[in-house]
Amino acid sequence: MSKKKIIYTRQEMFEFNRAILMKRGVTIEEIATICYQQQSKYNDNVTMGLCIESVEKILSLRDIFHHVQLACEIDRLAEAHAFEGPIQDIILEDLGLFGIDETMGLDVSGLYGTIGQTNFGDIDVNKRGIVKTLNDLGKEDDKCHTFLDDIVGAIAAAASTRVAQVLNEDLAHEVEGIERFSIFDL
Amino acid sequence: MSKKKIIYTRQEMFEFNRAILMKRGVTIEEIATICYQQQSKYNDNVTMGLCIESVEKILSLRDIFHHVQLACEIDRLAEAHAFEGPIQDIILEDLGLFGIDETMGLDVSGLYGTIGQTNFGDIDVNKRGIVKTLNDLGKEDDKCHTFLDDIVGAIAAAASTRVAQVLNEDLAHEVEGIERFSIFDL
Amino acid sequence: MSKKKIIYTRQEMFEFNRAILMKRGVTIEEIATICYQQQSKYNDNVTMGLCIESVEKILSLRDIFHHVQLACEIDRLAEAHAFEGPIQDIILEDLGLFGIDETMGLDVSGLYGTIGQTNFGDIDVNKRGIVKTLNDLGKEDDKCHTFLDDIVGAIAAAASTRVAQVLNEDLAHEVEGIERFSIFDL
Amino acid sequence: MSKKKIIYTRQEMFEFNRAILMKRGVTIEEIATICYQQQSKYNDNVTMGLCIESVEKILSLRDIFHHVQLACEIDRLAEAHAFEGPIQDIILEDLGLFGIDETMGLDVSGLYGTIGQTNFGDIDVNKRGIVKTLNDLGKEDDKCHTFLDDIVGAIAAAASTRVAQVLNEDLAHEVEGIERFSIFDL
Numbered sequence: 001m002s003k004k005k006i007i008y009t010r011q012e013m014f015e016f017n018r019a020i021l022m023k024r025g026v027t028i029e030e031i032a033t034i035c036y037q038q039q040s041k042y043n044d045n046v047t048m049g050l051c052i053e054s055v056e057k058i059l060s061l062r063d064i065f066h067h068v069q070l071a072c073e074i075d076r077l078a079e080a081h082a083f084e085g086p087i088q089d090i091i092l093e094d095l096g097l098f099g100i101d102e103t104m105g106l107d108v109s110g111l112y113g114t115i116g117q118t119n120f121g122d123i124d125v126n127k128r129g130i131v132k133t134l135n136d137l138g139k140e141d142d143k144c145h146t147f148l149d150d151i152v153g154a155i156a157a158a159a160s161t162r163v164a165q166v167l168n169e170d171l172a173h174e175v176e177g178i179e180r181f182s183i184f185d186l
Numbered sequence: 187m188s189k190k191k192i193i194y195t196r197q198e199m200f201e202f203n204r205a206i207l208m209k210r211g212v213t214i215e216e217i218a219t220i221c222y223q224q225q226s227k228y229n230d231n232v233t234m235g236l237c238i239e240s241v242e243k244i245l246s247l248r249d250i251f252h253h254v255q256l257a258c259e260i261d262r263l264a265e266a267h268a269f270e271g272p273i274q275d276i277i278l279e280d281l282g283l284f285g286i287d288e289t290m291g292l293d294v295s296g297l298y299g300t301i302g303q304t305n306f307g308d309i310d311v312n313k314r315g316i317v318k319t320l321n322d323l324g325k326e327d328d329k330c331h332t333f334l335d336d337i338v339g340a341i342a343a344a345a346s347t348r349v350a351q352v353l354n355e356d357l358a359h360e361v362e363g364i365e366r367f368s369i370f371d372l
Numbered sequence: 373m374s375k376k377k378i379i380y381t382r383q384e385m386f387e388f389n390r391a392i393l394m395k396r397g398v399t400i401e402e403i404a405t406i407c408y409q410q411q412s413k414y415n416d417n418v419t420m421g422l423c424i425e426s427v428e429k430i431l432s433l434r435d436i437f438h439h440v441q442l443a444c445e446i447d448r449l450a451e452a453h454a455f456e457g458p459i460q461d462i463i464l465e466d467l468g469l470f471g472i473d474e475t476m477g478l479d480v481s482g483l484y485g486t487i488g489q490t491n492f493g494d495i496d497v498n499k500r501g502i503v504k505t506l507n508d509l510g511k512e513d514d515k516c517h518t519f520l521d522d523i524v525g526a527i528a529a530a531a532s533t534r535v536a537q538v539l540n541e542d543l544a545h546e547v548e549g550i551e552r553f554s555i556f557d558l
Numbered sequence: 559m560s561k562k563k564i565i566y567t568r569q570e571m572f573e574f575n576r577a578i579l580m581k582r583g584v585t586i587e588e589i590a591t592i593c594y595q596q597q598s599k600y601n602d603n604v605t606m607g608l609c610i611e612s613v614e615k616i617l618s619l620r621d622i623f624h625h626v627q628l629a630c631e632i633d634r635l636a637e638a639h640a641f642e643g644p645i646q647d648i649i650l651e652d653l654g655l656f657g658i659d660e661t662m663g664l665d666v667s668g669l670y671g672t673i674g675q676t677n678f679g680d681i682d683v684n685k686r687g688i689v690k691t692l693n694d695l696g697k698e699d700d701k702c703h704t705f706l707d708d709i710v711g712a713i714a715a716a717a718s719t720r721v722a723q724v725l726n727e728d729l730a731h732e733v734e735g736i737e738r739f740s741i742f743d744l
Binding site (some may be wrong): 165 | 306308310351
C-alpha cells in the first residue's frame with residue numbers, strides 16, 4: 001500500500017474544501033443562500049443556520065471532497081491551458097453540449113435522494129444566485145468556471161434536500177411522539 | 187422461453203405509448219410544446235415539426251416504452267386502491283419526499299445525454315405546460331398523476347436535448363462541409 | 373394537506389420493510405451475507421455484525437422504504453395479473469431488456485456513493501447468494517421476483533459500501549489520532 | 559460566440575478518440591473483445607464484426623467523445639503531477655474509495671439503457687480483459703489509468719447492450735414480419 005496520504009478525516013476534508021472554494025471565489029454562505037431561497041418557498045421553518053449546517057456537513061463527506069477538489073482543479077488547469085487536444089477549448093469555452101460537469105453535479109446533488117437532482121436541474125438551468133455570478137465571470141478571457149458552477153449548484157441542491165428531510169423528520173415525530181433513531185444517522 | 191409476446195417492434199411500441207398517454211389525458215403535441223418553449227429560448231431555428239418528430243422517435247424506443255407503460259399503470263392502480271400497505275397512500279397523495287417517479291424521469295430524460303436531466307429538473311421543479319395541468323388535476327380525489335407528470339416532463343426534456351443536438355449537428359456540418367455518418371445513427 | 377398518514381419514523385419504516393421482505397421470502401441475514409462475502413475479499417476486519425447493522429440502517433431510510441415497498445408491491449400485482457396491457461407479461465416474464473428494476477437498483481445502491489453502483493452491477497450480473505435463489509424461483513409460473521431481486525441486490529451493495537467506508541473511517545483515525553465528526557453523521 | 563473550434567463532426571470525433579485511446583494503449587479490438595465475451599454467453603448469433611461496429615459507433619458520439627478525451631487527459635496530467643492539493647495523489651494512487659471515474663463510467667455505459675450500467679459493474683468489479691491489463695499497469699510508478707480503465711469498461715458495456723438490442727430487434731421482426739423504423743434510428 002502507498003505511503004502517500006490519500007485518506008483524510010472529515011474535519012480535514014471540510015477544511016480543504018472550504019479553502020479551495022474560497023480560492024475559486026465561493027463562500028459557504030453563498031451556497032447556503034441558494035438552499036435557503038429554494039426551501040423557504042415550501043416551508044416557513046427554514047433558517048439560514050440550518051442551511052449553513054447542511055452545507056458544512058456535505059463539505060465534510062468523502063465523495064463530495066473528491067468532486068470539489070477535482071472540479072476546481074480541472075477549471076484551474078483549463079485556465080492554465082494544461083490540457084492537450086480538443087478538450088482544452090471545449091472546457092475553457094464551456095460548450096453548451098458538454099455535459100460531464102452536469103454528470104458530476106447530478107452525482108453530488110443526489111446525496112440525500114433523487115429530489116436533490118431535480119433541485120439541481122432547476123438551479124443549473126435557471127442560474128440561481130452565486131451560480132449565475134460564477135457562470136458570468138467564467139465567460140471572461142482565460143477564466144474558467146465550467147465545473148465549479150455545477151458543483152456549487154449541486155451542493156446547494158443537496159443541502160436543500162437535507163433541510164427538507166430534517167424538517168420532515170421533525171414533523172414525523174411531532175405526529176408520532178415515539179422514540180427514534182438519531183436523525184440522519186446513516 | 188415464454189410463448190407470451192413481450193418483444194414489440196418500434197412501430198408497435200409507439201402506438202401503445204400514444205394510446206396509453208391519450209387515455210391518461212396527454213397528447214404528443216402537448217409534450218412537444220414544452221420542448222419547443224424550452225429550446226426556442228436558445229435557438230431561432232427550432233420548429234414544432236422538429237419537436238413533434240423528436241417526441242415521436244422517443245416514444246418508439248424500448249426503454250421509454252417500458253417506462254411509459256409502467257408509469258401509467260402504477261397511477262391507474264393507485265387510483266383503483268390496488269396497492270397494499272403504506273405505499274398506496276404515499277403514491278395516491280404524491281408525497282413530496284417520494285422520489286421514485288423522479289428516478290424514472292431522470293432515466294428517461296438522460297436518453298440523449300446529461301443535459302436532458304437538468305432540463306428535466308427545470309421542467310419538474312417549475313411545472314412547465316402540461317406538467318402543471320397534470321400535477322394540478324392529480325390533486326383531485328382518487329385521481330393520480332404521481333408518475334405520469336414526471337414521465338411526460340422527462341420525454342419533453344429528452345426531446346429538447348435531441349432538438350439541440352440535431353441543430354448542432356447541422357452547425358458542425360455548415361462549418362465543416364465534410365461527409366458524415368447519418369445524423370443520430372446510433 | 374392530506375389527513376392520511378404518509379410520513380413515517382425511521383423505526384416504523386424499518387419494521388414495514390422487514391415485514392414485507394419476510395413476506396416475499398427474504399431475511400436481513402441473507403442480504404447481509406452477500407455484503408459480507410463481497411467485503412471480506414478486501415478487508416479482514418469485516419464482521420457479520422457490521423454487515424447486519426449496515427443492512428438495518430439502510431432499511432430505515434425513507435428513500436429505501438419507498439423503493440422496497442413499491443418493488444414488492446409491483447411483483448405482487450404482477451403475480452395477481454393486475455396490470456393491463458403489454459407491461460403485465462413484460463414484468464411477469466422478467467424480459468431481459470426490461471431495465472426499470474435495474475434503474476431502481478442503481479438508485480438504491482448509490483446511497484453511499486458510486487462504488488455501490490458497480491458493486492450492484494457485479495451482484496446483479498453474477499447473481500450472488502439470495503439474488504440467485506430469488507431469480508430462479510421467479511421463473512416458476514405466476515411467481516414474480518422481477519423487482520425484488522434487484523432491490524435486494526442493491527441493498528446488499530449499499531451495505532457493502534457502508535462497511536468499506538466505516539472501516540476506512542477507522543483507518544483514517546488510527547493514522548490521524550485527531551478528533552472527528554461522528555462517523556456517518558450526515 | 560467563440561471563434562475556437564469546439565464542435566466536431568462524428569467522423570472527426572471518432573478519429574480523435576481512436577488516436578487518444580491508441581496513445582494510452584488501448585485498441586478498438588480489445589474493447590470489442592470484452593463485449594463479445596459478455597454477449598456470447600447469452601446469444602449464439604454474436605459476431606466480432608457486430609461488436610467492433612458497435613464500439614466504433616459509440617466512439618463517434620459527442621458525449622462519449624468528451625468522456626474519452628477528458629478521462630485520458632486527467633490520467634496524463636496526474637502522471638505529469640500537474641494537479642495541486644490532495645487530489646493529485648488520490649488520482650495517481652487510484653484510491654479505492656474514489657468514485658468519480660465510476661460516475662463517468664456509469665454515464666457512458668448507460669448510453670443504450672440501464673442494463674449497460676449493470677454490465678459495466680460486472681466488468682469493473684471483475685476486471686474483464688483489457689480492463690485488468692490497464693488496472694495492473696496503472697499500479698506502476700507514475701503510470702496512471704484511474705479514469706481510462708473505467709471509460710474502456712464502460713464503452714465495452716454500452717457496446718454489449720447495443721449488440722443485445724440489435725439482436726432483439728432482429729428477433730422482434732422475425733416474429734412480426736412487419737415494416738419498421740430503421741434500427742437504432744434515434
